[in-house]
């Protein structure tokens with residue numbers, strides 16, 4: 015589906031990280047782990063980039079979380095950081111096959127801006143009565159309030175800027191569905207960590223941000 019939608023809220027949720035709430039167009043539905051394409055012109059240049067749902071559902075509104083790496087990011091993510099309520103964006107989607115499908119035991123590994131997918135998916139799985147573990151790697155964490163809330167509501171939440179493998183071996187149990195969201199280096203580290211606990215990386219649902 016293609017639509018032009020209004021931004022209804024923008025809030026800072028950590029260093030160089032914003033959560034952007036968008037109107038859901040009529041008939042739009044998306045599950046945690048799916049993503050939308052956002053298109054806009056920045057300084058006369060057209061861009062299109064993908065952003066993963068960071069809300070537990072897309073009823074009426076949905077949220078994305080954008081993390082801007084001060085050294086690597088290009089103009090588009092910086093542009094999103096400057097958005098305000100009432101601005102409009104062109105979106106299409108939802109896209110992706112690596113999303114939450116009511117699994118009862120989830121382990122979500124998020125790196126950098128992949129924390130958005132991790133909190134949205136964790137919230138949805140808890141709401142559905144599932145068991146939830148989130149392992150989030152970042153040297154400047156975001157979404158701390160929602161991570162704390164997940165922990166209070168019974169999820170296992172680990173925030174680290176160290177070695178993922180140690181934490182995956184503490185948290186992962188057989189039969190859990192693993193989800194991995196983040197940029198390429200993080201995805202590789204996460205898959206290696208899963209393999210080290212004898213979880214088949216091919217069974218993980220993985221979205222590589224690039």
Ligand SMILES: Cc1cc2nc3c(=O)[nH]c(=O)nc-3n(C[C@H](O)[C@H](O)[C@H](O)COP(=O)(O)OP(=O)(O)OC[C@H]3O[C@@H](n4cnc5c(N)ncnc54)[C@H](O)[C@@H]3O)c2cc1C
Pocket residue numbers: 049063064065066067078079080081082083086087088089090091092126127128130131197221222223224
């Ligand atoms: C399926 C999918 C889902 C995605 N979901 C999200 C999401 O939920 N949130 C989100 O912020 N981004 C997400 N991305 C990445 C997003 O689409 C953009 O690539 C990102 O915002 C950078 O865009 P840019 O034009 O500013 O920089 P570009 O010029 O496109 O960036 C160039 C390169 O810099 C590196 N880079 C850029 N930003 C970062 C960062 N924050 N951390 C580490 N390396 C970085 C990457 O290697 C990238 O390829 C997703 C990408 C894909 C493919």
